[in-house]
Amino acid sequence: MSLKRSTVQQLLSSQELDREVLVKGWVRTRRSNKYVAFIAVNDGSVIHNLQVVADAEKFPEDSLKDVATGASVAVRGTLVASQGKGQTVEIQATEITVLGKADPEEYPLQKKGHSLEFLREIAHLRPRTNTFGAVLRVRHALAFAVHEYFNKNGFYYVHTPIITGSDAEGAGQMFRVTTLAPEHPPRTADGSVDFTEDFFGKATNLTVSGQLEGEIAAMALGKVYTFGPTFRAENSNTARHLAEFWMIEPEMAFYELEDNMDLAEDFLKSLVKYALEHCADDLAFLNEQYDKELLGRLNSVVETDFKRLTYTEAIEILKSAKQKFEFPVDWGTDLQSEHERYLVEKHFKKPVILTNYPKEIKAFYMKLDEDGRTVRAMDVLFPGIGEIIGGSQREEDLTKLTTRMAEMHVPTEDLWWYLDLRKFGTAPHSGFGLGFERLVLFVTGMANIRDVIPFPRFPKNAAF
Amino acid sequence: MSLKRSTVQQLLSSQELDREVLVKGWVRTRRSNKYVAFIAVNDGSVIHNLQVVADAEKFPEDSLKDVATGASVAVRGTLVASQGKGQTVEIQATEITVLGKADPEEYPLQKKGHSLEFLREIAHLRPRTNTFGAVLRVRHALAFAVHEYFNKNGFYYVHTPIITGSDAEGAGQMFRVTTLAPEHPPRTADGSVDFTEDFFGKATNLTVSGQLEGEIAAMALGKVYTFGPTFRAENSNTARHLAEFWMIEPEMAFYELEDNMDLAEDFLKSLVKYALEHCADDLAFLNEQYDKELLGRLNSVVETDFKRLTYTEAIEILKSAKQKFEFPVDWGTDLQSEHERYLVEKHFKKPVILTNYPKEIKAFYMKLDEDGRTVRAMDVLFPGIGEIIGGSQREEDLTKLTTRMAEMHVPTEDLWWYLDLRKFGTAPHSGFGLGFERLVLFVTGMANIRDVIPFPRFPKNAAF
Numbered sequence: 001m002s003l004k005r006s007t008v009q010q011l012l013s014s015q016e017l018d019r020e021v022l023v024k025g026w027v028r029t030r031r032s033n034k035y036v037a038f039i040a041v042n043d044g045s046v047i048h049n050l051q052v053v054a055d056a057e058k059f060p061e062d063s064l065k066d067v068a069t070g071a072s073v074a075v076r077g078t079l080v081a082s083q084g085k086g087q088t089v090e091i092q093a094t095e096i097t098v099l100g101k102a103d104p105e106e107y108p109l110q111k112k113g114h115s116l117e118f119l120r121e122i123a124h125l126r127p128r129t130n131t132f133g134a135v136l137r138v139r140h141a142l143a144f145a146v147h148e149y150f151n152k153n154g155f156y157y158v159h160t161p162i163i164t165g166s167d168a169e170g171a172g173q174m175f176r177v178t179t180l181a182p183e184h185p186p187r188t189a190d191g192s193v194d195f196t197e198d199f200f201g202k203a204t205n206l207t208v209s210g211q212l213e214g215e216i217a218a219m220a221l222g223k224v225y226t227f228g229p230t231f232r233a234e235n236s237n238t239a240r241h242l243a244e245f246w247m248i249e250p251e252m253a254f255y256e257l258e259d260n261m262d263l264a265e266d267f268l269k270s271l272v273k274y275a276l277e278h279c280a281d282d283l284a285f286l287n288e289q290y291d292k293e294l295l296g297r298l299n300s301v302v303e304t305d306f307k308r309l310t311y312t313e314a315i316e317i318l319k320s321a322k323q324k325f326e327f328p329v330d331w332g333t334d335l336q337s338e339h340e341r342y343l344v345e346k347h348f349k350k351p352v353i354l355t356n357y358p359k360e361i362k363a364f365y366m367k368l369d370e371d372g373r374t375v376r377a378m379d380v381l382f383p384g385i386g387e388i389i390g391g392s393q394r395e396e397d398l399t400k401l402t403t404r405m406a407e408m409h410v411p412t413e414d415l416w417w418y419l420d421l422r423k424f425g426t427a428p429h430s431g432f433g434l435g436f437e438r439l440v441l442f443v444t445g446m447a448n449i450r451d452v453i454p455f456p457r458f459p460k461n462a463a464f
Numbered sequence: 465m466s467l468k469r470s471t472v473q474q475l476l477s478s479q480e481l482d483r484e485v486l487v488k489g490w491v492r493t494r495r496s497n498k499y500v501a502f503i504a505v506n507d508g509s510v511i512h513n514l515q516v517v518a519d520a521e522k523f524p525e526d527s528l529k530d531v532a533t534g535a536s537v538a539v540r541g542t543l544v545a546s547q548g549k550g551q552t553v554e555i556q557a558t559e560i561t562v563l564g565k566a567d568p569e570e571y572p573l574q575k576k577g578h579s580l581e582f583l584r585e586i587a588h589l590r591p592r593t594n595t596f597g598a599v600l601r602v603r604h605a606l607a608f609a610v611h612e613y614f615n616k617n618g619f620y621y622v623h624t625p626i627i628t629g630s631d632a633e634g635a636g637q638m639f640r641v642t643t644l645a646p647e648h649p650p651r652t653a654d655g656s657v658d659f660t661e662d663f664f665g666k667a668t669n670l671t672v673s674g675q676l677e678g679e680i681a682a683m684a685l686g687k688v689y690t691f692g693p694t695f696r697a698e699n700s701n702t703a704r705h706l707a708e709f710w711m712i713e714p715e716m717a718f719y720e721l722e723d724n725m726d727l728a729e730d731f732l733k734s735l736v737k738y739a740l741e742h743c744a745d746d747l748a749f750l751n752e753q754y755d756k757e758l759l760g761r762l763n764s765v766v767e768t769d770f771k772r773l774t775y776t777e778a779i780e781i782l783k784s785a786k787q788k789f790e791f792p793v794d795w796g797t798d799l800q801s802e803h804e805r806y807l808v809e810k811h812f813k814k815p816v817i818l819t820n821y822p823k824e825i826k827a828f829y830m831k832l833d834e835d836g837r838t839v840r841a842m843d844v845l846f847p848g849i850g851e852i853i854g855g856s857q858r859e860e861d862l863t864k865l866t867t868r869m870a871e872m873h874v875p876t877e878d879l880w881w882y883l884d885l886r887k888f889g890t891a892p893h894s895g896f897g898l899g900f901e902r903l904v905l906f907v908t909g910m911a912n913i914r915d916v917i918p919f920p921r922f923p924k925n926a927a928f
Contacts, residue, residue: 070888072891100886103887140621147607154473157607163639424567425536425565426536
């Protein structure tokens with residue numbers, strides 16, 4: 001008989017009881033007594049398991065020997081109100097088929113309570129755990145919320161290039177992309193590698209940011225955003241850095257710094273709100289298991305106005321703080337994590353947007369303030385995370401831009417097209433970058449960035 | 465006075481007339497007579513321009529000299545019902561400010577009617593044309609429709625890795641990713657390059673497909689999809705190939721080939737329907753300018769049931785066709801573009817799904833049919849495009865899979881984790897890949913794939 005499969009999510013939220021159903025998924029646990037076996041089945045659609053009840057008379061212990069943790073099963077039966085605690089419905093099984101066994105002697109997720117470090121070694125199986133199932137569903141929800149927010153607000157999604165011929169932004173060390181023979185690359189007369197023979201006719205790298213190309217699109221389509229992978233070849237083995245991560249970069253023509261801040265604040269609040277509304281079960285689990293203050297923190301971000309102040313004002317606050325800092329604070333120095341956390345967690349007790357940084361510690365493309373000393377930069381600082389967004393109004397004046405590029409030794413030849421944007425119909429414009437994994441870290445309450453991306457890339461590791 | 469800026473899209477669809485408005489954008493054209501100047505302003509929000517009317521009394525010709533094609537302007541005025549043809553509303557200007565000039569002697573988009581080839585050279589300015597504005601907005605709409613479709617249907621978005629340590633799928637030639645010094649890489653005792661010194665401790669490449677990692681996620685979360693960049697280092701200089709392109713790859717546990725076909729057909733129809741509903745103006749323009757049969761073709765795909773038949777049946781049809789083919793047809797040979805087009809455009813006159821191909825011409829991971837000769841593959845063929853989707857039910861049996869891998873010389877060591885999916889709780893599962901640019905080509909009616917991605921990457925070209 002043909003019966004349509006239901007997901008665990010559908011069945012757990014179903015009001016239609018006492019009907020025949022078919023569910024397929026993986027066994028999480030099986031426990032039994034003389035009369036009955038209880039099989040917890042999960043199919044990834046939600047964090048909760050569906051309880052399958054198998055009467056011993058129909059399913060003698062021996063017939064269930066392969067119904068072990070990790071095995072995949074198809075279960076037919078009647079959906080009934082549950083007699084037990086912890087669930088409202090359950091399946092009274094009439095047929096249990098093992099589709100794929102999982103040998104208890106070999107299956108690594110046999111026992112509960114694996115460390116996150118151990119699970120990183122088996123990243124191909126960790127999505128089957130409650131923790132990573134929850135993190136990945138929240139990650140999905142946040143990605144969708146990003147697209148929905150921008151689509152609703154008139155932004156166009158642009159795919160900026162991953163392989164880039166320019167090395168201009170200087171946001172970090174880059175990976176080279178090549179098809180030249182590694183052993184014996186072609187060489188020019190002077191013995192150097194002849195990159196004109198490479199696939200693209202020159203040396204190319206993996207992008208560190210789509211911003212500059214995003215500006216191209218904004219100066220035509222008005223409001224755009226990117227959402228794609230970016231790369232850093234720094235040898236950073238920390239809980240906060242990845243060699244490959246996803247970045248969201250909106251860029252808006254006719255936006256000044258104030259508009260940019262308004263957008264960043266509204267955007268972040270919308271994303272967190274979306275997760276609270278759509279991932280209640282997964283967030284409740286993470287709150288319970290990892291961080292009892294998670295939900296409180298998320299709700300507070302949604303409800304609180306972010307504090308906006310200039311870098312100069314922040315320096316004054318830090319200088320008069322009673323707290324001792326490891327790194328001294330003075331106007332002109334870059335803020336360290338300890339300073340950001342002091343402002344956010346101790347002084348203001350809310351998210352902070354710092355603006356108008358000294359030009360020396362910011363990128364060449366940021367719009368110079370009238371004092372000639374600071375630029376129209378903005379960093380959004382979050383509790384527990386530090387900088388979650390970095391952005392600025394862009395320099396739209398051709399002369400000021402080329403002056404800054406010369407001062408900062410940014411070569412202009414590669415960026416002729418970027419300068420063209422200032423030559424032809426230039427306009428005030430602004431944008432920012434949000435590291436997607438930083439956002440997922442904040443929303444899930446996880447501590448290590450390697451645990452919020454399915455297959456983390458870091459020094460000496462490109463497994464799976 | 466502070467007046468909130470409106471977009472051209474908002475004003476053109478506004479019912480509230482005779483109010484003061486502020487609009488910012490780029491001048492497309494200016495024409496004038498003794499009494500009045502008409503300035504067409506576009507801000508990228510829609511394909512249409514907003515007509516700005518400047519009375520000569522208030523705006524003498526001389527005051528408008530910088531209001532030239534390509535210049536960015538801010539216009540204040542009264543939104544009124546238009547007296548002229550071609551628009552329902554226009555702005556009676558009270559203030560026109562030039563934000564950024566565009567020297568008519570230098571600005572390349574000065575005159576109309578540039579060739580697509582020329583525009584490819586100035587990919588940083590081509591989004592400002594009607595054609596590329598339309599293509600990019602349609603591209604955005606299709607990308608959003610992909611996310612919306614999957615989100616609505618219970619699929620989770622997973623980010624599979626871009627940098628990969630395995631070279632297993634054999635879908636094409638790969639780009640190497642490295643931080644080793646190109647001139648003098650470290651070498652082992654035998655003189656070969658020592659990749660253990662490379663960033664990831666081994667040789668790594670850019671991914672050709674996220675499928676294998678997608679299977680990992682599907683075997684935990686049930687239904688997932690990827691949407692990310694993929695790469696091919698083939699030296700193909702054609703109108704149908706890119707070195708960097710975006711791919712969508714859904715993967716579903718417990719789906720068999722039939723379910724996979726149902727999904728592919730419903731998915732494609734939904735995407736085309738979404739574009740027809742949300743991009744009416746842009747598609748009308750493309751239909752008018754490039755391909756008068758575009759809208760008809762799109763509507764027909766939405767309304768027609770796709771024809772499903774086996775490869776073997778298709779071979780019989782092709783063998784008895786009256787048409788002469790350049791490449792001979794026989795059971796066991798791969799279908800050429802001419803064969804696919806015959807089936808779709810001449811024989812069935814509708815999209816076609818071909819299934820059950822000979823195992824020799826398909827990938828190692830496809831599920832073997834019971835006859836041992838064919839595999840549960842499916843290719844969706846579209847008019848004008850050929851193969852738009854390729855997919856299959858995956859081999860879930862460990863022994864059959866390793867046998868096929870041995871026969872096809874696919875090394876198993878790198879794919880230990882892929883085999884683990886068959887060892888622990890294996891289950892029937894299926895998936896497919898949709899090349900996003902192929903879809904955009906089909907929906908926009910453009911002829912060259914380099915014109916449907918903002919910054920195309922191909923041999924000897926990584927500009928911008």
